[in-house]
Amino acid sequence: MGRAPCCDKAKVKRGPWSPEEDTTLKTYFAKYGTGGNWIALPHKAGLKRCGKSCRLRWLNYLRPDIKHGGFTEEEDNTILTLYSNIGSRLVVHSTSSFFIILIGRATLPLKNLLLLVFTEWSVIASHLKGRTDNDVKNYWNTKLKKKMQLMENMASTITNTSCHFSPTPTLQSAPTADSIYFGTSGFSTMNYQHNSVAQTMVSDPNQFPLARLMEVQEQVTTSGYSSFSATSSSQEFLSTLSPQISLENGYASWSGSGGGEEEGFIVGLGSDPSADIVMDGFGIHEKIIGAGGDMTTINYSSLAGNVSHINSSLGFYQSVAN
DNA sequence: AAAAGTCACAACCGCCAGAGC
DNA sequence: CGCTCTGGCGGTTGTGACTTT
Numbered sequence: 001m002g003r004a005p006c007c008d009k010a011k012v013k014r015g016p017w018s019p020e021e022d023t024t025l026k027t028y029f030a031k032y033g034t035g036g037n038w039i040a041l042p043h044k045a046g047l048k049r050c051g052k053s054c055r056l057r058w059l060n061y062l063r064p065d066i067k068h069g070g071f072t073e074e075e076d077n078t079i080l081t082l083y084s085n086i087g088s089r090l091v092v093h094s095t096s097s098f099f100i101i102l103i104g105r106a107t108l109p110l111k112n113l114l115l116l117v118f119t120e121w122s123v124i125a126s127h128l129k130g131r132t133d134n135d136v137k138n139y140w141n142t143k144l145k146k147k148m149q150l151m152e153n154m155a156s157t158i159t160n161t162s163c164h165f166s167p168t169p170t171l172q173s174a175p176t177a178d179s180i181y182f183g184t185s186g187f188s189t190m191n192y193q194h195n196s197v198a199q200t201m202v203s204d205p206n207q208f209p210l211a212r213l214m215e216v217q218e219q220v221t222t223s224g225y226s227s228f229s230a231t232s233s234s235q236e237f238l239s240t241l242s243p244q245i246s247l248e249n250g251y252a253s254w255s256g257s258g259g260g261e262e263e264g265f266i267v268g269l270g271s272d273p274s275a276d277i278v279m280d281g282f283g284i285h286e287k288i289i290g291a292g293g294d295m296t297t298i299n300y301s302s303l304a305g306n307v308s309h310i311n312s313s314l315g316f317y318q319s320v321a322n
Numbered sequence: 323a324a325a326a327g328t329c330a331c332a333a334c335c336g337c338c339a340g341a342g343c
Numbered sequence: 344c345g346c347t348c349t350g351g352c353g354g355t356t357g358t359g360a361c362t363t364t
Contacts, residue, residue: 026335052350061332122352135331
């Protein structure tokens with residue numbers, strides 16, 4: 001037999017809060033606080049709500065220091081960084097749970113096992129002024145989880161990998177001081193090595209929208225070379241990754257410069273809401289919806305100050321005015 | 323214009339930890 | 344020591360708004 005519920009669900013109001021209820025709760029709270037007991041609060045305040053519901057409404061919405069509205073890129077990065085750190089604990093907990101089951105020959109309900117795998121949203125939220133754990137959790141589940149998965153998939157795919165595109169990308173747009181564009185009539189195959197084993201990936205146009213353009217973020221130019229470095233503090237969360245990018249001899253390649261988990265390929269994550277970030281066999285792309293139709297770009301950014309280069313004699317690149 | 327699909331987020335649910343008795 | 348109760352937490356659901364077909 002389970003626990004008795006904290007309140008009689010038949011006698012309390014549920015669902016969205018009305019402005020009047022919000023006012024009642026705020027007024028009561030301003031005068032008396034919780035009175036040390038959330039369960040008794042609704043009765044004292046004259047609200048037909050469960051005490052837990054009142055508590056959640058106050059903590060997640062009515063508190064004066066709550067910050068409403070969209071998350072900034074800086075907040076995105078904080079969450080991603082903290083999730084990465086805290087996420088390592090998931091392995092420990094899930095693994096130990098697994099061994100508890102094996103060694104003890106005990107049968108734990110699946111839900112109990114899953115409960116051992118916790119994320120500590122409140123810890124992450126405590127680093128973001130005015131954000132609640134519920135905010136962070138919702139935001140993670142709807143947006144950032146996808147972003148993180150793309151990053152992990154890409155890092156996993158290209159670790160110890162170099163890729164050769166065919167046909168060769170060619171310059172598609174006039175270079176500017178900030179960016180240059182490369183493109184092809186459509187990448188049809190990608191030859192690459194994974195852990196020293198040669199691989200060929202053939203794209204299926206029905207499954208993978210073919211890359212048309214690659215955008216290379218650029219900060220410093222010298223004769224014949226482009227240097228890549230961090231372009232935005234908002235991308236600092238990626239700084240533990242150390243990719244190198246090069247475009248030379250008719251192909252594009254990239255590789256991690258570190259070891260283990262820190263290897264990876266960096267993509268620029270734009271804040272433009274009209275841009276969806278997608279991954280295909282060739283990398284992560286930002287699908288920009290333009291007035292003239294869809295245009296797919298790849299945004300390569302090296303963030304750790306690693307210098308890569310483009311061979312200007314191959315037609316990929318022309319001298320760029322500073 | 324309408325239906326279907328997707329997204330964002332408020333709210334709920336069930337469980338656990340710890341305090342108090 | 345064991346029980347009850349409350350606060351707190353993460354997972355999940357419900358629903359309205361928005362977008363796409």
